Structures are given as structure tokens and as C-alpha cells.
Amino acid sequence: MSTEFIDKLPPLRDVIAKHQLAAKKQLGQNFLLDLNLTSRIARTAGDLSNTTVIEVGPGPGGLTRAILAAGAKKLVAVERDERCIDALNAYLAPAYPDRFTVLFGDALEQDFEALAPAPRRIMSNLPYNIATPLLIGWLKNIQAFEGLTLMFQKEVADRITALPRTKAYGRLSIMSQWLCEVRAEFNIDARAFTPPPKVQSSVVSFIPRPQPLAPASWDAMEKVCATAFGQRRKMLRQSLKSLKLDIEAVGIKETARAEELSVENFAALARQLDEK
Numbered sequence: 001m002s003t004e005f006i007d008k009l010p011p012l013r014d015v016i017a018k019h020q021l022a023a024k025k026q027l028g029q030n031f032l033l034d035l036n037l038t039s040r041i042a043r044t045a046g047d048l049s050n051t052t053v054i055e056v057g058p059g060p061g062g063l064t065r066a067i068l069a070a071g072a073k074k075l076v077a078v079e080r081d082e083r084c085i086d087a088l089n090a091y092l093a094p095a096y097p098d099r100f101t102v103l104f105g106d107a108l109e110q111d112f113e114a115l116a117p118a119p120r121r122i123m124s125n126l127p128y129n130i131a132t133p134l135l136i137g138w139l140k141n142i143q144a145f146e147g148l149t150l151m152f153q154k155e156v157a158d159r160i161t162a163l164p165r166t167k168a169y170g171r172l173s174i175m176s177q178w179l180c181e182v183r184a185e186f187n188i189d190a191r192a193f194t195p196p197p198k199v200q201s202s203v204v205s206f207i208p209r210p211q212p213l214a215p216a217s218w219d220a221m222e223k224v225c226a227t228a229f230g231q232r233r234k235m236l237r238q239s240l241k242s243l244k245l246d247i248e249a250v251g252i253k254e255t256a257r258a259e260e261l262s263v264e265n266f267a268a269l270a271r272q273l274d275e276k
Contacts, residue, residue, distance in 0.1 A: 010091055015060045016194075019087040029081070030193040031059045032125055032151075037192055038066035041203055044185050045123060045149045048072040052116035056107045056124040056134065061088050063125055068096050076116050077102040107134060112144070119146040128153050128197070132172065135160075140218060142179045148206035157184060157202035169259050170232070171225040178213050178221065178263050180206040214267035221270045228258035228266075236261075245272050 012033045015021070021031075032038055041063060042048075049071045058064040058077040061084075067075050079085050079102055088102045103115070108130055112122065122138060122145060131152050138148060152160070155168075160176045161184045162168035176182050185203040190196040224243065231239040236247050237254035247254050250268040252261065261269075 009065060009095060012060050012062055012065075015087050015091060019060075019083055019090070021060050021083055021087060029057075029059060029127065030125075030195060030197045032062045032188070032193055033060075034192050035062065035066060037188060038063045039069070040186070041123070041125075041149065041151065042066040042070040044203060044205055045070075045121060045147065048121070050119060051146055052076065052120045053123050054078065054112055054115055054120060056122070057127050058088060058102065059084050059125075061092050063123065064088065064092060064100075067123060068092075068100060072099065074099050074116065075101070078105050078107050078110055078115070080104065080106050108137075112138065113141060118144070120144070121146045121149065123149045125151040125201075128156075128199075131156060135172075136175070139175055139179050142206075142208045145208060147208065148180075149203065150206070151188070151201050151203050153197070154187060154200040154202045157204050160204055164262055165260055167259075170229050171222075174225050174263050174266050175221065176206065178216075178267065180208050182206055212267070214264045216267040216270035217274050220273045221266060224266055224269045224273060225258075228261070228269075232258045240269070243273060244276070245269055 016031070048067065050073055052074045053067050053072045055064055055067065055075060055077045058079055064075065064077055077088065079088070082104065085102050085104055092100055093102070126134060135150070138145065156172070158168045159170060159172045161182050162170070162173040183205040185205055188201040188203070190198065190200055224240070227243055228236065228239050235255045235257060236252065239258060240247065247269070250272060252265055252269070
């Protein structure tokens, strides 16, 4: 991908200085300014020429510039920091008048399906403090999206991609993998950010499955997972006792523990819960 046009825009550090965009801790801001890294993130999403991308928390626009340079049909950014909105409108909107829009708002309160026509994709260097609730909201409506390309703190990314019988395996692993093929792309060192966070970051891709890995309702899956992992060290006959499930009727040993079960196992328990 050529970065010739991206390089004709003001350097991000100049944008930050001019608009006094010191990162705010309360907004979970850590700006990624390395255009080589932001371009790499944009490339992991594949061909964007027929896709409207929705970006959460663009900040001064590092990833935003890379998404536009990668050829996204249109980009709609959601930002709650008015300083960043002013900066983006000052230098990015004139450069991409027909392809870029920035909206003021809280990402947790957005109807993302209403923000852009399909096919649509979410791409974001997510604010760490709201990353998990945002992901859960998108997973609930995953068929509305072509895919998700998201950056998390590495600990959360590890939980999303974890396999059974590992310490990181849990509710987030199951709900993500039940509905999507998830792929850990690459890690980004804390020193690449301004200011550097105290943790490493990871980019994860989510490709929605045509159908969930196994049939079950969202509410039942969430309830079974939350109940089982709420006491993850205990055997299922104890941790799931309150749900009054016949665990062995679906081929699972009562002496098993939550982290030993596959996504399909949890779906089988969820179906039984739905039938009660």
C-alpha cells in the first residue's frame, strides 16, 4: 500500500501539538502514531474498497489515516473527545471530503448498525476501559458486520483466543469463538504508544461464522458460562448446581471443570437450559 498521500498530511505529532491533544487517562487514551503499524493493522482487514468502516476512538487519527489510505469506501469515526473531533475535521475531513465523517458520541451508547450501510466493519484501537463491553455488544449483533479488527490489551486478547484447558479460557473465549473465527494477528509493544500504557497490546480479527459453532440462545450461553466460570475451580456438579441441569445427559462428566469444556459442550448445556 502506498503511503505517499498519507505522508502529505500533517505529521501526527504536529496535529497533537497544534490542537493540544495530550492524552486523557479518564478516556483511556493511548495514541498510536507509527504509521507503519497503523498501516499494518489496516492491511489485516483485507480489501476495504466496498466496505464502510466504523472506528471507535480515533484520537488524532493514526489508524484513521491508514484505513482511508488502504482504500476504505467510507469511514465513520465515533469520538467523545471534542478536541480530537476538531483536529480530525481540520485536517482529515478536507483531505477525504466524501469518505470521512466523525461523530461526537459515547461508543457504549451507539447503534452501530444505524451508523453505516452494509457491508460494514468495526476497526479500532479500543480504549482499554470499555473494550470488553463493546465487544460483547458487537458479538450480540455480529451478523450486522463483515468483521471486526480490534486492538486490546494482550491479556484480553489472550482470553478471546484461548483454548480449553488453559488458564485464560473462559466466558470471553467461548462467546467469541462460538460466533466467530478469531485470529490473533500480532502484538504491539507499549513503547509504540503515546503515552506508553503499562501493558502490551494485541490485534485480533473476528470473522463472523455463517451460523454459530453450535445452536443455542445468547442468553442461555451467557448464563451457563457465567455460572460455570463463577466457580471455575469446582466440578460442574457443584458450579452448575443452581441451574438444575442434567449434565451427564449431554455427554459431559459431572466431575469435569468449566475450563475442560468445548464451545460445543457449553452450547449443549445452554440448549438444555432453554428447554427447561
